[in-house]
Amino acid sequence: MITATAVQPHPLSTLLSRHGLTAAAYLKRVADRHLALGFGAMAHRKEKVTRWTREGVTPEKSALLAIASLHDIDFADVDRYGWPGFLLLALDDDRTVLESPWTAAGTVTALTEVGGPVKDRRGFLIASTATLASALAQWLTAEPALAIGDRGRRVGAEAAALFDVRLDALRHLDDTVGAGQVYDAAVLELRLVADLLKNASYSEATGRRLFASAAEASRLAGWCAYDEGRHAAAERHFVASLRASSSAQDPTLGAVTLAFWANLRYNADDSHGALHLLDGALADRRKISSPRVKAMLHARAARAHSKAGEPLSAWRQVDAAFDAYAKADAPDADLASMYWINHGELHQVAASSALSLGEPRRALENFHAALTHADPYDTDREARGAVIYQVREAEAHLALGDVDAALDLGHQVIHTMGGIDSARTTSTLDELRGQLTGHRHVPAVADFLNYAA
Structure with missing residues (x-):
């Protein structure tokens, strides 16, 4: 089992290395910019860099702004990303990758x-x-x-x-x-x-x-x-x-990447960008060797259409996902990375799509099918995904006025989340808490909100 962790140098240390600067030379530049901005003179002993990079000391606000100005970083980003996070804006050269x-x-x-x-x-x-x-x-x-x-x-x-x-x-x-x-x-x-x-x-x-x-x-x-x-x-x-x-x-591997990239795009409110990626992946589907990959692409397209408020297209893609999966062989005969694609996963996608389209009853039918199908969603193996889908199921119950069922699922979510390091699960729980806030007058809801805070 791999347990190694990448050691991340301080962003300022990396900046100095990239520009070939000593600590003293860099601080002199910062001090000059500090003066030019009207903040007055600034001491520039090289020990400052050691305190900033190794001892956890945060520069004074005027020094932060001088550093940001030196690297053409917007002052608003200094507060938005904090120290030393805003320095990453000066480090990442997206052009090389793009x-x-x-x-x-x-x-x-x-x-x-x-x-x-x-x-x-x-x-x-x-x-x-x-x-x-x-x-x-x-x-x-x-x-x-x-x-x-x-x-x-x-x-x-x-x-x-x-x-x-x-x-x-x-x-x-x-x-x-x-x-x-x-x-x-x-x-x-x-x-x-x-x-x-x-x-x-x-x-x-x-x-x-x-x-x-x-x-x-x-x-x-x-x-x-x-x-x-x-x-x-x-x-x-x-x-x-x-x-x-x-x-x-390997076009199949490329299609997998496009599917995951599309997931990011439609969850960042760019459904049409996501669909552009998915359409490209499916443009010559004969080159895709895995039926599970095809099923995943159609499932992601269903989610993108549902988030765009396009029900007819969404349900056509759900049907296409199940049709593609019907041609799949045993998991061992498919791509190793596609082990998680099964009937249960596709029903979870159908349920999530229904919820986005304002069809909570249809969503609950599919959430139930995901767990009871002969080829079910594996909640033990995919704990993080289970949390996200449980929250969505709770939202469907809330949409139908069943607060008790939503609370039961909320407690399951908190239990399942133990030990999972995932910003998405945390934000998903926050969404449920937000929806429950309107029912705070119910004692059980108030207790849950306090417990989940």
Whole structure:
């Protein structure tokens, strides 16, 4: 089992390293900017940097503004992200990931950049509509690139096989404990693969397998970043993953990445951007080797349409998801990453779509089917997902006026959440608490709200 954690250097230390500055030289620049902004003279002994980076000392507000001005960071972002979070805005160069050539070498550059030492904490999207369209077009039209390494030690297929085993363990850990620690482990895997791709020797077949491992590691890191509410980091990882799937010549892996990227987009209020990604993934579905992947794509399209308020399209996509799944073989014969796609999961998606479309009774029918079907949703294996779906089921009961049923589910949610590190589950519970606030006059509701605070 992988337990390593990526060590994150202080953002200011990384800034100094990138610009080749000593602590004294950097502080002199800050002091000059401090004076130019009208804040007066500022002492610039190099010991300040040590206190800021190693002793947990936060600079004075005027110094923070001088630092922000030095790096062209909006002053509003100083308060929005705090110290040292706002410095990440100066560190993350999205252009490398978004604009590198769609070649094997360009992919390695993007993977190296996205797997770097700085944890991007920005909670907003970085891909414009034009960027989405460009990435999708490049993925669809990029010429197959030879993935051959001719540097350093020779590695074979066994290296890629080991990455497959480690990534499978991380996927299941993510289900159980949430994204907090799994993100760091996924990034470590990505760095290992990227290092081999850049510095080792390997055959074309092994190179494709290594790029496939990189695609999955970056996809998993993107999913974990999204689960932590770090949308910019998630999109960087999804772009890098899509590139790696192209270099691996594996359209099925690319479709998986697009499905997870679409999930981020429609939950960030960009349903149409999500549908653009999904339409691209399904444009030539004959190239997708996994029926479960096709089912997932249709399910994600159903959610996007439901969030856009398009019931006819949403229910057509639900039907298409079940039709695709009907062609699936046993889980062991499918992609290892698709173990969680079953009838129960598709019923949960149908239920969530119904809830978004204002059909709470239809939602409850599907929530019930998800748990009672012969191929049910596994609440033990997927504790985080179970929390999210339980909250949605509680919301359906509230929509029908059944406060007691909603409270029962609320207590189940709190019990299930124990030990799960996930910003999404926390925010989902907050949404339920918000809906229950209108029933605070009921003693049982007031007790629950106090307990869940």
